[in-house]
Amino acid sequence: xxxxxxxxxxxxxxxxxxxxxxxxxxxxxxxxxxxxxxxxxxxxxxxxxxxxxxxxxxxxxxxxxxxxxxxxxxxxxxxxxxxxxxxxxxxxxxxxxxxxxxxxxxxxxxxxxxxxxxxxxxxxxxxxxxxxxxxxxxxxxxxxxxxxxxxxxxxxxxxxxxxxxxxxxxxxxxxxxxxxxxxxxxxxxxxxxxxxxxxxxxxxxxxxxxxxxxxxxxxxxxxxxxxxxxxxxxxxxxxxxxxxxxxxxxxxxxxxxxxxxxxxxxxxxxxxxxxxxxxxxxxxxxxxxxxxxxxxxxxxxxxxxxxxxxxxxxxxxxxxxxxxxxxxxxxxxxxxxxxxxxxxxxxxxxxxxxxxxxxxxxxxxxxxxxxxx
Numbered sequence: 463x464x465x466x467x468x469x470x471x472x473x474x475x476x477x478x479x480x481x482x483x484x485x486x487x488x489x490x491x492x493x494x495x496x497x498x499x500x501x502x503x504x505x506x507x508x509x510x511x512x513x514x515x516x517x518x519x520x521x522x523x524x525x526x527x528x529x530x531x532x533x534x535x536x537x538x539x540x541x542x543x544x545x546x547x548x549x550x551x552x553x554x555x556x557x558x559x560x561x562x563x564x565x566x567x568x569x570x571x572x573x574x575x576x577x578x579x580x581x582x583x584x585x586x587x588x589x590x591x592x593x594x595x596x597x598x599x600x601x602x603x604x605x606x607x608x609x610x611x612x613x614x615x616x617x618x619x620x621x622x623x624x625x626x627x628x629x630x631x632x633x634x635x636x637x638x639x640x641x642x643x644x645x646x647x648x649x650x651x652x653x654x655x656x657x658x659x660x661x662x663x664x665x666x667x668x669x670x671x672x673x674x675x676x677x678x679x680x681x682x683x684x685x686x687x688x689x690x691x692x693x694x695x696x697x698x699x700x701x702x703x704x705x706x707x708x709x710x711x712x713x714x715x716x717x718x719x720x721x722x723x724x725x726x727x728x729x730x731x732x733x734x735x736x737x738x739x740x741x742x743x744x745x746x747x748x749x750x751x752x753x754x755x756x757x758x759x760x761x762x763x764x765x766x767x768x769x770x771x772x773x774x775x776x777x778x779x780x781x782x783x784x785x786x787x788x789x790x791x792x793x794x795x796x797x798x799x800x801x802x803x804x805x806x807x808x809x810x811x812x813x814x815x816x817x818x819x820x821x822x823x824x825x826x827x828x829x830x831x832x833x834x835x
Contacts, residue, residue: 502601506560508549511818527577535620537599538566539830553746564599568623586614590627609786615797625803625829629657630792632782641711641734645670653715655681731774740779
């Protein structure tokens with residue numbers, strides 16, 4: 463395996479790059495070359511929380527030139543993790559079983575591929591894998607591309623950092639990459655009580671948007687404290703009635719027929735409606751990749767044309783995508799105290815089954831994080 467234990471840095475006194483030994487790098491010299499296996503939570507088949515297995519001798523693959531080996535300290539439990547465990551995305555993941563779940567991570571760099579110059583062994587980092595990764599982060603040592611990681615602010619704990627990137631990158635792609643929100647825009651976030659929705663509120667507020675959100679009653683104060691100008695309790699109020707005017711951008715994190723109808727009606731002409739509940743994976747699971755993906759493409763095109771002609775709006779399905787620019791903005795907002803996803807409960811990674819069961823049974827509504835000792 464090839465990895466760098468020397469950090470490449472710029473020496474301002476001579477104006478060129480020089481190779482210098484970093485203390486963190488020196489202390490780990492040779493570590494990765496003799497450590498080739500680790501503990502990981504493995505999904506051998508689809509099912510309930512009981513199918514998850516903790517294996518102590520899972521191979522650590524060789525690093526590619528642009529990859530980073532991260533010693534995990536905390537990994538969060540995302541809805542995508544529990545859905546994949548239950549069989550969502552089986553058309554992609556079933557031929558690859560067993561897989562390791564997990565997308566978010568916060569930890570320390572243990573080794574880097576020879577092309578990585580932005581990170582060094584010993585750096586504290588956080589980040590997230592893309593949704594279809596098969597070697598996830600529920601493990602002592604995870605592998606991510608350099609663009610999937612950024613430096614963790616020293617003021618933020620590993621637990622808090624691990625709760626943010628996947629959800630915030632999902633929101634960032636929708637609002638900043640797709641809708642390209644600007645200062646003064648009116649933004650509606652449907653489902654502001656979840657991690658993606660709550661991240662979206664904060665990202666839009668940071669840009670200078672006027673934000674309205676829907677959420678359950680227990681999340682109202684949290685949404686308002688994050689900067690939303692109005693928080694509608696969807697259990698007792700009709701968002702179409704209580705909100706005034708239409709919105710430049712609507713992000714629907716719920717994706718039911720009712721929320722889509724309301725969101726479409728509340729999007730102004732020329733605006734963007736985006737839903738997280740695209741049907742590509744579900745149709746591929748039902749009909750197979752060969753039929754399901756073309757069907758989903760046709761369905762999306764049909765809806766885009768329908769709403770463009772009926773309402774004059776852009777309609778899209780939005781998904782998380784790793785993005786170095788987005789992750790860098792998320793880091794800056796986190797460091798400035800303008801972005802946070804509250805963690806309701808932590809579990810040791812050895813209790814991963816209990817954590818998944820608690821989420822399945824809705825015993826814990828907020829964010830859950832697995833701590834890795």
